[in-house]
Amino acid sequence: MRRMRIGLLTQWFDPEPGPAALPGMLATALAARGHEVQVLTGFPNYPTGRLAPGYRMARRRDEAVGATRIRRVALYPSHDRSALRRVANYGSFAVSALASGTPVLRGLDALWVGNSPISVALPMWFARYAHRVPVLLHVLDLWPDSVVASGFLGTGRLSRTVQRGMAGWCGAMYRSAARVACVSPGAVDLLAARGVPREKLRHIPMWADETPRPRAGDLRAELGLRPDQVVLVYAGALGEAQGLDSLIDACARVADPRLVCVIAGSGTTEERLRRRAEELGAANVRFLGHLPRERMPALMATGDVHYVSLRPGGMSAYTMPSKVQATLAAGRALLVAAEGDAADVARDSGAGITARPGDPDSIAAALRELCGLGREKLDLLGQAGRQHYERVFSVAAGAQRVERALSEVVHVHRR
Incomplete structure (x- = not known):
């Protein structure tokens, strides 16, 4: 050319x-x-x-x-x-x-x-x-x-x-x-x-932002996590568009002691989500609040799976959240509870699984499947995602x- x-x-x-x-x-x-x-x-x-x-x-x-x-x-x-x-x-x-x-x-x-x-x-x-x-x-x-x-x-x-x-x-x-x-x-x-x-x-x-950075450790020791625990991370805005109420409900329905859901970020629905987790007794959900930007690579490394969620309707079918590319680039697995393009990427990349947005039962079933896979197999999904990122994103x-x-x-x- x-x-x-x-x-x-x-x-x-x-x-x-x-x-x-x-x-x-x-x-x-x-x-x-x-x-x-x-x-x-x-x-x-x-x-x-x-x-x-x-x-x-x-x-x-x-x-x-x-x-x-x-x-x-x-x-x-x-x-x-x-x-x-x-x-x-x-x-x-x-x-x-x-x-x-x-x-x-x-x-x-x-x-x-x-x-x-x-x-x-x-x-x-x-x-x-x-x-x-x-x-x-x-x-x-x-x-x-x-x-x-x-x-x-x-x-x-x-x-x-x-x-x-x-x-x-x-x-x-x-x-x-x-x-x-x-x-x-x-x-x-x-x-x-x-x-x-x-x-x-x-x-x-x-x-994604491919700026070279020093290799980050993770937050597992800081959070007191066991080696066998599967960590699902949601990092980002806590607003109505993300529809995170269904994630809290889903976590409350999963009895597997290996599941830990870590939510980092702030927004208009944060207090409501915290109250809902407490009311439902969802002890497997932890809120970290807003984290400094320099701690985000460590949070990314902590998650065995990263959660992408969009409330059904509106822009969800044609929205591609930037965390999809960021997660693929980091070589981590995905759980996508959204319609349209983001869900297609999770399936096509081989990096993750999907659930019906706004459906706690569907999301809970996906969480049980992730726990059943275990950390080693989830790491393989992340590797497939990284290869897909190199080819496509x-x-x-x-x-x-x-x-x-x-x-x-x-x-x-x-x-």
């Missing part, structure tokens, strides 16, 4: 951690494949809302990391639950990128755009129509669906008006892009149903798909 001048437009980038690190991995992988890469991004402030060490806010700042050039532009740093401050964060990056960043996008062969947040459309449209740079739009979050599910918009007439406005805005983004990539097959079908031409749509899964596989789609974008533009 010929060498291309590729742009990446994303509000999130290194040294921001977690999901914000994924565009940086793409930039590195494309540069390693021989392409010239120019990134347009903001000053790093995720997830704390404070600038990363070594940075001071300025109108713009240029950096170079190997063969990758980076233009950072000013933004309002924030990442809390305030809708107003979140809008200020998203909007300030969009305006600043338009005013101070788009000159570096001139003359590119193609532009990869991470669509979350959708305010990134402003610099994207300028590059597309003023600089005549064709676009591959990667739909990392479905808008307005994800915003509605988060509860940010509230309810009522104003909320419905905002939703319609967002839907129209996203439709314009899809129309202006030469190709639209989705992270799950279900999202491809959904956008096709919303009028995006099938020939424009591509399935390009996202990868790794950054190397993702960069190859992105490269192919960008080449199509260039071809369509020239034709």
Whole structure:
């Protein structure tokens, strides 16, 4: 494949951690494949809302990391639950990128755009129509669906008006892009149903954070666990969308003394879940609360199985939680209580089993099956998952798909 001048437009980038690190991995992988890469991004402030060490806010700042050039532009740093401050964060990056960043996008062969947040459309449209740079739009979050599910918009007439406005805005983004990539097959079908031409749509899964880290121990000794105990870990938000009440109910129905369910995280349903576990006498459930990010690798190593759960309906059928890729990459087994794409990955990878979401009896049966397998066989499931990750979800596989789609974008533009 010929060498291309590729742009990446994303509000999130290194040294921001977690999901914000994924565009940086793409930039590195494309540069390693021989392409010239120019990134347009903001000053790093995720997830704390404070600038990363070594940075001071300025109108713009240029950096170079190997063969990758980076233009950072000013933004309002924030990442809390305030809708107003979140809008200020998203909007300030969009305006600043338009005013101070788009000159570096001139003359590119193609532009990869991470669509979350959708305010990134402003610099994207300028590059597309003023600089005549064709676009591959990667739909990392479905808008307005994800915003509605988060509860940010509230309810009522104003909320419905905002939703319609967002839907129209996203439709314009899809129309202006030469190709639209989705992270799950279900999202491809959904956008096709919303009028995006099938020939424009591509399935390009996202990868996990593959940043090398020191090998982590686990928390088994700290938690006082026996060698034969099977640990199921849920780590993440404790909200309505996750439907974790059914997990508590299921654990209360499993009498096998080998089962230990560890729940780490916080959210709106935390206190309710704690009370429910106490009321049901679910002594096999332990709540760790919110853990610091640096302890997450040890928690991942602690779990023989990791739990992915989504309440039935809504976005569940076409949502791909990032913990699916993270668990596969870590070589751990999966228990998925969700519909659609996430459940398909658990089955296709050979890394785990599925249960009916919201059904405590089905989940309890799955927990008994996991205990019956034991830790050694669960480790084999994790190894199968790691192999599947390398083939399907790794950054190397993702960069190859992105490269192919960008080449199509260039071809369509020239034709």
